[in-house]
Amino acid sequence: MVGTKMVLEREGDFEVTICDPHDDVVGIAINGNFDVMLFDYNMPGLNGIELSRRVLEQMPEALILIYSGFDLTSRLGQLISLGVAGFVSKSSSESRLIQAIRCILNGETIIPLSMLRALSHDAGFGYAAAVAPVALSDRDVKILREVAMGKSNKQIAEMMHVSQRSLEYTLTQLFHKLSVHTRVEAVNKARTMGLLLDEDFSPVLR
Numbered sequence: 001m002v003g004t005k006m007v008l009e010r011e012g013d014f015e016v017t018i019c020d021p022h023d024d025v026v027g028i029a030i031n032g033n034f035d036v037m038l039f040d041y042n043m044p045g046l047n048g049i050e051l052s053r054r055v056l057e058q059m060p061e062a063l064i065l066i067y068s069g070f071d072l073t074s075r076l077g078q079l080i081s082l083g084v085a086g087f088v089s090k091s092s093s094e095s096r097l098i099q100a101i102r103c104i105l106n107g108e109t110i111i112p113l114s115m116l117r118a119l120s121h122d123a124g125f126g127y128a129a130a131v132a133p134v135a136l137s138d139r140d141v142k143i144l145r146e147v148a149m150g151k152s153n154k155q156i157a158e159m160m161h162v163s164q165r166s167l168e169y170t171l172t173q174l175f176h177k178l179s180v181h182t183r184v185e186a187v188n189k190a191r192t193m194g195l196l197l198d199e200d201f202s203p204v205l206r
Contacts, residue, residue, distance in 0.1 A: 004016075004038070004067075005018055014101075017032065026055060036101050036105060037065070038067050039066055039067065041069075041072065042070060042197070047197055049194035052064050056082055063104050064086075065104055066084055067097075069091065076115055078193045085109055086103070089112070136190075141190070142160075143171070144187055147183050149201070150202035153171070171186075178190070187201065
């Protein structure tokens with residue numbers, strides 16, 4: 001990101017602040033009065049989608065650009081429903097990144113044509129279904145992360161300091177929110193939505 005900062009500030013009218021993933025990134029984003037926020041998708045502990053969700057919950061007007069080397073086509077609907085302003089691949093040229101930021105500042109949205117075409121040709125992932133919002137709390141995601149690690153309901157309940165019956169009720173509600181029927185389906189759906197990363201899963205479930 002240091003190299004990206006140098007590229008952007010060479011423009012003369014950009015001032016860039018870099019946040020370490022271990023900082024209070026959400027607090028910095030909300031209180032920093034930034035015109036545009038450039039979020040890496042793959043960050044330790046908190047991916048770009050979850051970070052976007054947390055920021056946009058408190059600042060719906062925030063302009064967020066996802067900067068990623070991953071193919072985010074399967075997550076396009078989730079990002080659109082959150083209110084993310086655009087997507088730029090790390091393989092893009094410096095001029096393309098600068099152009100994307102300026103377009104967002106002008107009120108435009110940046111969605112690569114390849115992503116839209118791939119989405120429109122995927123019969124199993126229609127646009128209407130893609131943008132259907134799924135509202136999960138931080139607690140929901142935490143529980144899903146423990147499920148993905150292979151923890152039993154009893155182990156998760158003890159960790160969360162709730163009864164096993166209460167946890168099972170919460171899981172039932174989670175299944176309903178995600179339109180799934182099993183623990184495996186739930187965590188795989190969360191991974192597709194970008195709420196869980198591959199490293200959140202036990203080797204058995206990867």
